[in-house]
Amino acid sequence: MTPTEPLPARGPAAPAAVRPPLPVKMVIAGGFGVGKTTAVGAISEIEPLTTEASITEVAAGVDDLTHTPRKTTTTVAMDFGCLTIDPTLKLYLFGTPGQERFGFMWDDIVEGAVGALVIVDTRRLDDCYAAVDYFEHKGIPFAVAVNAFDGTVEHALEEVRWALDVSAGVPVVVFDARERGSVRDTLLVVLELALARSES
Amino acid sequence: MADGSAPPGPDPVGPAPAVRPYLVTAGRVADAASGRALPVETQVVATAEGLFALGGLSFEQHDIVAACRLPQSLAELAARLRLHLNVVRVLAEDLREEGLLAVYVPDAEATHDASVLRRVIDGLRAVPDSPRGTE
């Protein structure tokens, strides 16, 4: 499928011939209650939808002598939204659940994503380590977005960067998950990263 | 997968983990751990055959084909029909094999293409500041 190929005319007589848009996926991660769903809802053209998905939890084999990682599948509620760019292209935003603990694998949701946003609440910085590690490890372009709850950012951005120990190439920005323009601009930061990578 | 409509490799169906049984799929679930599961943003749309056969379909199969008059992602389908994502993955695969559903697996090369990313960027830039209805 050529991504730029125009859609065939969409008439009521041939609904089955409708060609779907190319879906471009971005992921929104972060600890509990950091504003993932709020951010998705601020930019999505539909009310965020929720579905049950499975994620894999990898526990180090500390309980036995084999040290084999133990994998458990957990069902989690994942929410998402979308934004039609044009009839041939649609942006999907998926909030990854369950990142309050280390060792979760979101491959099932994240596979193929062009980029990710890790939302951070500076009052609970620890909650986002797992997500930061995950995207760094996966080599997925991402930015850290500090959600300015009530307009206050308790830590300076450089402190957040230092505390999270993110690489120099990872943008750390402040945003407001409730503001559409703010979410838009933050997603653009990630997309510019993804674009730079695709051109290099 | 040049036209984006073919399924990835072998049937992405594996044995059910001991989480819970999925009756609608006779106990099968999509095998996410194998990395062969359909991506959540995979687009599905009913074929003309599917819409024609609608009257003879039952339960979830009927609901899926009926909901897919308009193309949508597996995730949207699962959310709207209140089914687990992996159940929808399995049923969509079954329906595709029967020719009742067209499944468009996104081509990672296409979605990561610079020209596509530029179009997403331009489209997103055009989004106005304030959300509808609020403020």
Ligand SMILES: Nc1nc2c(ncn2[C@@H]2O[C@H](COP(=O)(O)OP(=O)(O)OP(=O)(O)O)[C@@H](O)[C@H]2O)c(=O)[nH]1
């Ligand atoms: N004051 C303020 N409140 C916010 C902001 N972003 C989110 N909230 C509120 O914080 C709460 C949690 O936001 P959610 O978007 O549900 O967070 P989440 O990350 O989806 O939470 P879980 O899915 O439960 O992990 C909600 O009550 C939001 O209204 C913000 O920027 N400022």
Ligand SMILES: [Mg+2]
């Ligand atoms: Mg949420």
